[in-house]
Amino acid sequence: MKVVLASCAALPEGDGDEDALVEALRSDGVDVVWQPWGADVHADLVVLRATWDYTDRLDEFLAWCDRVPALANPASVVRWNTDKSYLVELAERGVAVVPTTVVSPGSAPDFPDGEFVVKPAIGAGSRGAARFTDHGSALAHFEALGVKALVQPYQSSVDSNGETALVFFAGEYSHSFHKGPMLAQGLAESASGLYVEEELGGIEPTAAQVALAEQVLDVAAELLSLRRADFLYARVDVVEGPGGEPLLLExxxxxxxxxxxxxxxxxxxxxxxxxxxxVD
Structure with missing residues (x-):
């Protein structure tokens, strides 16, 4: 059995987080190698991992995904999930989502009062995300982005509690970790150019967070005409809403x-x- 972990040219073997996975796969007799996305690939399964430069070449990336015979997650999932407008679809189906407005280039955003976030609808690693109170500064940032963007009220609980990332494999809960706040006032700074550095650590989720994550995966699977188990991997990022309730962030x-x-x-x-x- 051969498995390829897809990466990008800047991080051909990822950022180190997958070292334990590579070891586990090899212990289980799997021939696993890293390969930057873009070229033809021959394997029993290609698993998308550190493909973090795709946002600058999205059409090329999606076309490559379509060509890969066995891709996880499937190309149809990738096409849907790389545009964060999916948050609106999930909210329309009853999922508790951080309030989200999608704004197209050339339109006039209706920014909320208080603190809010503007970020590209198609983006990875928090690049281009920024936190504002001033509408003029936010408009300048939106116009500089020049792409479809999301506007969301900033959840102040993130400053004290951060985010909880719940991880699922084949639709089943595996583990969680904590993500510290990343956005001070203004634009998030990216040290590597591919993603904003995060403060991470292990955490146990609440029952309410797990219940929300389960609902998110169920609704997403229904939208995509899939089973939840068809998501080889999934990460559900939740934050605490104004009333202490969990809300889906991504x-x-x-x-x-x-x-x-x-x-x-x-x-x-x-x-x-x-x-x-x-693969079996």
Whole structure:
């Protein structure tokens, strides 16, 4: 069994988070190699991982995904998930989502009062995301982006509680990790050019957070005419709303960091088992 972990030219073997997964796969007898996306690939399964430069070449990336015979997650999922407008679709189906407005280039955004975030609808690693109170500065940022963007009220709980990332393999809950606040006033700074550095650590989610994440995956699977188990991996990022309730911030089904460095080796073993089951 040969498995390719897809990366990008700037990080041909990822950022180190997948080291435990590579070890688990090899312990399970899987021939696993890294390969930057774009070229033809021959494997029993290609797993999208550190493909973090795709936002600058989205059409090329999606065309490559369409050409890969066995891709996880599937190309149809990637096409839907790389545009964060999916948050509006999920909200329309009853999911508790951070209030989200999609703004197209050339239109006049209706910014909310208080603090809010403007970020590209198609983006990875928090690049281009910025936090504002001043409408003029926000408009200048939106116009500089020149792309479809999301406007969301900033959830002040993030400053004290951060985000909780819940990770699922083949539709089943695996583990969670904590993400500290990244957005001060103004634009998030990216040290690598591919993603904003995050403060991460292990955490146990609440029952309400797990219930929301389960609902998110169920609704997403229904929207895509799939089973929840068809998502080889998923990361559901939730924050605390004004009343203490969990709200969906993002559903990551394309290339999320899975937090192997912040949990035990059993998590990598679970994904290895899911990979082998997907091939079988």
């Amino acid at each position: 559903l990551e089904l394309t290339e999320p960091t899975l937090g192997f460095r912040h949990t035990g080796p059993e998590a990598a073993a679970r994904l290895s088992a899911a990979v082998r089951a997907a």
